[in-house]
Amino acid sequence: MTMAAALFLVLSCLMGVKSSYLLPHPDKITQLPGQPPVEFQHFSGYVTVDEKKEKALFYYFVEAEIDPLSKPLVLWLNGGPGCSSIGVGAFSENGPFRPNGQVLLRNEYSWNREANMLYLDTPIGVGFSYSTGASSYVTVNDEMTAKDNLVFLQRWFLKFPQYRNSSLFITGESYAGHYVPQLAKLVIELNKKRKMINLKGIALGNPLLEFTTDYNSRAEYFWSHGLISDSTYNLFTSVCNYSRYVREYYRDSLSVLCSRVMSLVNRESSRFVNKYDVTLDVCIPSVLSQSKIIAPQRNSERIDVCVEDETVSYLNRRDVQKALHARLVGVRRWDVCSNILDYDMLDLEIPTISIIGSLIKEGIPVLIYSGDQDSVIPLTGSRTLVHRLAKQLGLNTTVPYRVWFEGQQVGGWTQVYGNLLSFATIRGASHEAPFSQPERSFVLFKSFLDGRPLPQEF
Numbered sequence: 001m002t003m004a005a006a007l008f009l010v011l012s013c014l015m016g017v018k019s020s021y022l023l024p025h026p027d028k029i030t031q032l033p034g035q036p037p038v039e040f041q042h043f044s045g046y047v048t049v050d051e052k053k054e055k056a057l058f059y060y061f062v063e064a065e066i067d068p069l070s071k072p073l074v075l076w077l078n079g080g081p082g083c084s085s086i087g088v089g090a091f092s093e094n095g096p097f098r099p100n101g102q103v104l105l106r107n108e109y110s111w112n113r114e115a116n117m118l119y120l121d122t123p124i125g126v127g128f129s130y131s132t133g134a135s136s137y138v139t140v141n142d143e144m145t146a147k148d149n150l151v152f153l154q155r156w157f158l159k160f161p162q163y164r165n166s167s168l169f170i171t172g173e174s175y176a177g178h179y180v181p182q183l184a185k186l187v188i189e190l191n192k193k194r195k196m197i198n199l200k201g202i203a204l205g206n207p208l209l210e211f212t213t214d215y216n217s218r219a220e221y222f223w224s225h226g227l228i229s230d231s232t233y234n235l236f237t238s239v240c241n242y243s244r245y246v247r248e249y250y251r252d253s254l255s256v257l258c259s260r261v262m263s264l265v266n267r268e269s270s271r272f273v274n275k276y277d278v279t280l281d282v283c284i285p286s287v288l289s290q291s292k293i294i295a296p297q298r299n300s301e302r303i304d305v306c307v308e309d310e311t312v313s314y315l316n317r318r319d320v321q322k323a324l325h326a327r328l329v330g331v332r333r334w335d336v337c338s339n340i341l342d343y344d345m346l347d348l349e350i351p352t353i354s355i356i357g358s359l360i361k362e363g364i365p366v367l368i369y370s371g372d373q374d375s376v377i378p379l380t381g382s383r384t385l386v387h388r389l390a391k392q393l394g395l396n397t398t399v400p401y402r403v404w405f406e407g408q409q410v411g412g413w414t415q416v417y418g419n420l421l422s423f424a425t426i427r428g429a430s431h432e433a434p435f436s437q438p439e440r441s442f443v444l445f446k447s448f449l450d451g452r453p454l455p456q457e458f
């Protein structure tokens, strides 16, 4: 701990919460390089999550634009496992800024218009989070990640005690379909001993919830969107389906059959189609970076498909790292997804849909939403899982399957069960829905926070 941080903590204890307004918080960001002037505060830094102080998780916290203490607190987690919530979530999806060359542009649909947004790089080895213990990146798994995330939350509240009683929503995307329910479960267990964290709901975008259903929905999605032929679809559903392929792959026992089917699937679907959004252009420089071919780039209108490359160069700047109070520990450069983390990939197969069920039984509202152009975790798998869960729990439909509106256009479809379990699609959105459909995603987010059904008409 630095002297300033130590002094701050001592003074906070002596003077109570209000001291954070007298002394600048040690994690307060003065100004990010290239940042436009803003009217909200933002903070970033580390929270250690073990007694030996070897494991430190990096966070970026953006206060709500207006009256932050009256707004909810939203934790956002990206997936992978191994990808950075700061790099992907904050800087390309729902955060206040998007890197563009040397500067940051404002995101008009930043979620901090409605909430205090807390982005966490988790587990250790991801983004700016690190461990100094020699072998700590080996066999990191769901259980360890959930425990560390809980310790992070508890200790983060020590840094920001003024948010201790705020309504907390835990949200995320993709593999956060594991992180979020697993963390929420630990929060509820903690609250049963001593009410500590005011958990009000969870939301998950294109989440991995149940391995076989989610992965095997890919074949039909590829086929119905023209990415594979009829004959390859037949092989991909009868000879070797995707869940079998992944299972074999991570057990180092790839069969000749599966290997053949997958190379057909890959050849037909092409690496020049973005599997996270089958209609969006790919970022040519990043796809071709290894062959160093400069292809002419079609001008894409609103969506910067190369934003990930922008983020990589921005977050690798020394002045940016300094402004963020970030350090590179054990790595030479910052990466979107970790190269040093050795996650236990067999945890992919742990079903978390059952945890969602137990959260609903505790009265926690759950929203599962799907960017409908994503072929990686397609909407059809998520919709099946949500429907099946509602049936199991005996939840009746409270909002029948219908369209919802953003402006005068259809934003997607929705169905709600028992007023607690909601499903929604976001029309025209990718795996990273707030990236490709920022406005629609924002409407969805606001309805979720307000606990209201999505707009039925315009």
Ligand SMILES: *[C@@H]1O[C@H](CO)[C@@H](O)[C@H](O)[C@H]1NC(C)=O
Binding pocket: 017, 161, 162, 163, 164, 165
């Ligand atoms: C949070 O709520 C508890 C119990 O109602 C109260 O004692 C405490 O002062 C509150 N803290 C803040 C920061 O509002």
Ligand SMILES: *[C@@H]1O[C@H](CO)[C@@H](O)[C@H](O)[C@H]1NC(C)=O
Binding pocket: 212, 216, 237, 240, 241, 243, 244
């Ligand atoms: C996928 O393949 C496995 C192993 O062959 C099989 O048990 C399973 O039923 C298949 N699932 C689907 C949805 O086809």
Ligand SMILES: *[C@@H]1O[C@H](CO)[C@@H](O)[C@H](O)[C@H]1NC(C)=O
Binding pocket: 394, 395, 396
């Ligand atoms: C759900 O609907 C069924 C059939 O209409 C009804 O019998 C049951 O009581 C309802 N359950 C709840 C929890 O409202």
